[in-house]
Amino acid sequence: MEIRLGSVLLIAALTSGCSWFHRGAKAQPEIVPEPADADTSIISPQVQRRVVKTPKIKAKNFEVGVNFGALSIQDFGTNPLYGVRLAYHVTEDIFLEADVARSKAGTTSLQDVFPNITVLSESGRRFTYYDLDVGYNVLPGEVFLGRGRAFNTALYAVVGMGAVKFAETDKFALNFGVGTRILLTDWLDMHLDVKDHVFETDITGRTKNVHNIEATLGFAYFF
Amino acid sequence: MRRLLPLLLWVQAMLAIPALVEAKVPRKPVELVVTEPYVEMRAGPGRGYPVTYVVGRGDSVEVLFSRTDWFKVRAPRGPEGWVRRDELAKTQLTDGSPAPIPPYPDFATHTWELGAAYGVYNHQNLVAAYVDYAITDSLDAELTLQQALGTIDNRYLATVGLRHTFIPEWKWLSPTAGLGTGVQYIDKSTPPQPLDKTNQVAYVTLGLRGFITKKFMWRLDWRNYVVFTKENDNKEPEEWKFALAVFF
Structure with missing residues (x-):
């Protein structure tokens, strides 16, 4: 059974490989030699098929970047x-974002x-989180640097959910x-x-909601 | 056979490289000719940005790239600006054919879907991300990665499944049903530890889907799982989740 499955896989892999190979190679037009006794008075049309290639416009809707900053645990x-x-801009107003970040907790005042x-x-002091967010560009605009330079900006709000791993538990x-x-x-932005x-956590003995506020500076590449 | 497989994959990858390299040739910007009386270029990709330049009929612009519904173009004398999608769609290529501005994907016949969901699995908070590929208009293949976060344990689930959409042309609300299989991993830091941390699961699902606007859609899904354990009884957790997704 395994051998049969294996051979099926092998055939499938090889045929798809051949098709890749075929894709890579330039398709050469086949030249048909004219017969020697052809009547030269008749002009045989040598019309080559025109390859219609619709030009494509590159879309730059994705953003990938790094953030650095401070987290108050x-x-x-x-x-x-x-x-x-990682972000994806869906419309001029709305974008989707995924974040992963890491920090390390210090000591509590009790330990001091x-x-x-x-x-x-x-x-357990490691603080790692991931987020899935939706963002809205509330105030798009421009900022100016001196007389001759303008940069597009946007003030946005994000809201989302995710998981935090802290004190060796996921919340x-x-x-x-x-x-x-x-x-x-056009391809680089600053956040x-x-x-x-x-x-919700009970690390300090009592179950409560904790607020962990971060402030970050980030750079991202649009593609 | 198992030893052969990596070799085969390697050969495949090697064969694919020339095709990829060929595709990497730098592109010339697309040139479009204005056929309407004029096209407005704005300072930024948004409805509120001021108009900074106007290109008249008969002139051509070079399209550099697009972002959401806006296209960055360069006018013949050099200034650059952003043109709205529906305005640029009325232009033509230099050979007279219509501008290559693709229309919005049709919801009933879209191919890809990418979404995130919040839900409840086995009485635990659930965070999920999924990708969905339409094999036909009414049959989808779905890959879901999810994490269920509870007070006792924390579970990761990876599932693949097939889903049937009963009436795909019903735009605002259409019922779906499907089934699939996957793996559940239980991460538990406090005793007692489960007999098996990794278990195979299978599920049946019923759901609803609908269009929101442009490229946005929603899904509401109920799943009933069977977790195949080594214990006497298989576990049958239930799941509810609501997803927002983008389709292409």
């Missing part, structure tokens, strides 16, 4: 944060008073925030974002 201080962003207490293990988290985007060139990640 509730009860655990403010710490550096770094992450990546009693240094021997351990609240979180070394790996469902909601997030919302505002940001501004400045298009430096400034402030975002809050809210989730």
Whole structure:
């Protein structure tokens, strides 16, 4: 059974490989030699088929970039944060965004008073999140640098959901925030974002909603 | 056979490279001729940006790229600006054929769908992302990645399935049904640990889908899973989720 399945796979793979190969090769027009005794008074038409190629316009709706900044983890201080962003612009108003970022918690104020207490293990201090967001460009506009330079900008709001892994447990988290985007060139933009990640936790003994606010600077490439 | 497979895949990849390299030839910007009295160029890709330049009938513009419904163009004397999709669609190529501005995808016959969902799985919060490929107008193949976050454990699910849309031409509301299979991984930090962390699952699904605007759509899905465990009983968790998606 496995051999038969294998041979089917092999044949399928080889035939598709051949088709790729065929795609790569330039299709040469076949030249049919004229018969020697052809009547030269009759002009045989040598019409070549015209290849109609509709030109394509490149769309640049995707954005991929990096963010750096600070994350204030509730009860655990403010710490550096770094992450990546992928966005897709659907209309001039709406975009979808996915973010992944990471930070590391510091110590609680309790630990500053009693240094021997351990609240979180070394790996538990890692704060990692991912978000799926929808964004709306609330205030599109322009900013000016001196007399001769203008950059397109947008002040936007985002809201979404995702998961936060902190203290070695994964929690469902909601997030919302505002940001501004400045298009430096057609393919590069700069972001400034402030975002809050809210989730329920009992790390400090009592179950409560914690707010973790981040402020980041990011750069992204449009493609 | 198993050892042969990577080799085959490698050969396939090698064969594909020339075709990809061939496609990488830098493109010349598309040139379009204005046939309406004029075309307005704006300072930015949005309805509120001021008009900075006007190209008259008979002149041509070079189209550099597009972003959402706006096209960045260069006028004959050099200035650049953004032209709205429906205005640019009225122009022509230099050979007189219509401008290559594709229309919006038709919802009933779209091919790809990319979406995110929130839901409840086994009484846990669920975050999901999915991609859907239409084999025919009424039959889709779907790949879903989801994470269910609970107070006791945290589960990852990856599923593939087929879904039938009963009346795809009903734009605003159309029922769907499907089935599929996948894998569930349980990540639990506190004891007792489950007998098996990784289990195969199968599911049946009923749902609704509808069009919102332009490229946006929604889905509401109910799934009933069977988780094949080594315990005496198979688990049968239920799932509800609401998705927003973009279609192409």
